Amino acid sequence: MPFNDYVKYLTQQITAYMDTPAKEKKDQKAKDKEKPPVYSNRWLGILPFAFKVAKKKTN
Template sequence: MPLNDYVKYLTERITSYIDTPTNEKREQKLKNKSEEPVYSNKWLGILPFAFKIIKKKFE
């Protein structure tokens, strides 16, 4: 991705975050906190995720 496109993407994300109302941001944070993390990531860290990616890559 060229640098110009990356900067454009970042500015769009930042402005959309700034433009969202505070109540909507709070609701999104509560929603994210209420979701349970994946069991393998919660208890075993990032290693199972890395192994899964490597396995998919070689299949």
């Protein structure tokens, strides 16, 4: 991804975030906190994720 495209994407994401109302941002954060984390990541850390990624790369 060229640097200009990356800057353009970042700018779009930032402006979209800034344009959303504060209430909507607060609701989204509350909704994300309600969702429990993946069991394997919560109890075992990032190791299960690392193994999954390594397994996918070998296939």
